[in-house]
Amino acid sequence: MKSDFRVKKKNQHFVPKFLLKNFASDLDKRQINLFNHSSGKFITSASIKHQCKRDYLYGKDLHIENAFMALETDISSILKKAMKDPKEFIEILIQDRLKIYEFVVFQYFRTTGSMQEIDEFINMLFHNMIKHDPRVSGFVDKYKISRSDPAIYNLKIGADLVNVVFDLEIALFEGDGRYFLLSDNPVIFTNPFLNLKGWGGSGLGLGCIGIIILLPISSKHCLALYDIGSYRLKKRYYHILSKNDVDRVNKISIYNSVDNIYFDTEVQKEYIGELLQDPLLRPQTRFQSQEFKEYRNKDINRDNRLIIGGRKKPQFDTNLRSIPLLSYAFNRSLPETMDPSRPYVQQLRNERNFNKHS
Numbered sequence: 001m002k003s004d005f006r007v008k009k010k011n012q013h014f015v016p017k018f019l020l021k022n023f024a025s026d027l028d029k030r031q032i033n034l035f036n037h038s039s040g041k042f043i044t045s046a047s048i049k050h051q052c053k054r055d056y057l058y059g060k061d062l063h064i065e066n067a068f069m070a071l072e073t074d075i076s077s078i079l080k081k082a083m084k085d086p087k088e089f090i091e092i093l094i095q096d097r098l099k100i101y102e103f104v105v106f107q108y109f110r111t112t113g114s115m116q117e118i119d120e121f122i123n124m125l126f127h128n129m130i131k132h133d134p135r136v137s138g139f140v141d142k143y144k145i146s147r148s149d150p151a152i153y154n155l156k157i158g159a160d161l162v163n164v165v166f167d168l169e170i171a172l173f174e175g176d177g178r179y180f181l182l183s184d185n186p187v188i189f190t191n192p193f194l195n196l197k198g199w200g201g202s203g204l205g206l207g208c209i210g211i212i213i214l215l216p217i218s219s220k221h222c223l224a225l226y227d228i229g230s231y232r233l234k235k236r237y238y239h240i241l242s243k244n245d246v247d248r249v250n251k252i253s254i255y256n257s258v259d260n261i262y263f264d265t266e267v268q269k270e271y272i273g274e275l276l277q278d279p280l281l282r283p284q285t286r287f288q289s290q291e292f293k294e295y296r297n298k299d300i301n302r303d304n305r306l307i308i309g310g311r312k313k314p315q316f317d318t319n320l321r322s323i324p325l326l327s328y329a330f331n332r333s334l335p336e337t338m339d340p341s342r343p344y345v346q347q348l349r350n351e352r353n354f355n356k357h358s
Contacts, residue, residue, distance in 0.1 A: 012065050014111045014151075015052035015186060018076040022218040023182045023264045024048065035261045035272055042269050051260070052184050054112070057151050064155065068106075075103045083221050086172050086238045093170055093237065101165050104187060104215055104225060105206070109158035113185030113258040115150040117289045117311070118157070122147075124290050164206045167344035168213070168225040171237050178246035179268060180216035183257035188214050189311070190252060192319040193230040197334055202291070202313035207345035209334075212320065214249060219264050222249065227342060230329045242322040247275070254281050255314050280316045 013020075021029040031045040058064035078096050082089045093100075108114060122145050130136055147153050193210025194203030203210065213225040224239075233239045241249070254261055254275060261272060275281065291312040334340065341349070 012057040013053040108187035109154040169228040173222040175246040178243045179219040182262040190318040204311040245320045
């Protein structure tokens with residue numbers, strides 16, 4: 001009996017079925033339309049059951065799968081209520097703010113795309129750290145670091161970082177006559193503030209000043225976590241994005257996707273086809289998600305190098321212009337160090353270091 005129960009939960013989704021159903025192409029919410037990158041083809045009425053899943057992705061003991069199912073049940077109800085009446089969102093945030101933070105952060109870390117991203121980061125960091133060592137420089141590229149349980153490893157990172165976003169405000173976005181797309185790697189990032197300030201790095205970390213984290217939750221709605229110290233919405237918890245900004249969000253979703261882009265109506269085929277004309281959204285430009293930069297100060301020590309790595313910033317325009325930037329925030333100076341963390345995150349880090357050594 002116990003074995004049968006495990007078999008029933010063999011297919012473990014890294015994008016929840018309730019989220020895919022919000023983009024369903026049929027009234028019974030069993031099918032969805034998609035664009036597949038590897039084939040370059042649109043597929044209509046694909047089974048939702050077979051999307052974004054792996055056998056026992058989170059382990060056969062089902063502890064993690066059961067925990068996700070409980071969280072998804074709660075979040076599905078919360079988001080359904082918010083989409084039905086955005087005015088209720090304030091009340092929802094009073095009661096369920098922490099669940100939304102948990103859902104968004106774990107959704108980011110639980111996908112196969114995120115696992116590839118962390119693998120890429122580990123290997124690029126390893127290669128950049130030792131490539132200058134003459135003892136190994138000749139054969140370092142022949143080796144690759146792999147993780148035995150990448151899903152579990154990623155979720156441990158997510159658990160450590162959930163509280164990093166606690167200072168971000170939560171809002172519900174709608175599009176002005178334009179529909180959102182969903183990808184198999186659905187949590188996306190943009191940072192208009194640091195982009196406009198000319199920041200040298202990507203500025204796409206969870207703890208960055210000016211970060212905006214987006215998760216489309218239906219073709220008409222997008223969940224947003226944003227830095228309230230950099231942006232000020234007219235309605236703090238609700239905002240309508242311009243058509244051009246929805247286009248930018250959808251382009252980031254395509255850029256961030258691994259295998260598939262999902263949508264509900266066939267009318268969107270032409271729209272997606274137009275977005276895919278951008279050469280910066282072609283597969284060869286999307287596969288490398290990380291970048292590393294090396295800085296040296298020869299005046300101090302010619303052998304010392306500062307290596308900074310992080311998520312690769314898209315080369316197309318990702319600035320959401322219909323989100324108002326605070327004037328006093330834009331006029332403030334960026335930190336002199338290479339750390340663009342928000343004050344709350346810096347304080348959190350200091351407290352962790354203090355507790356570690358106390």
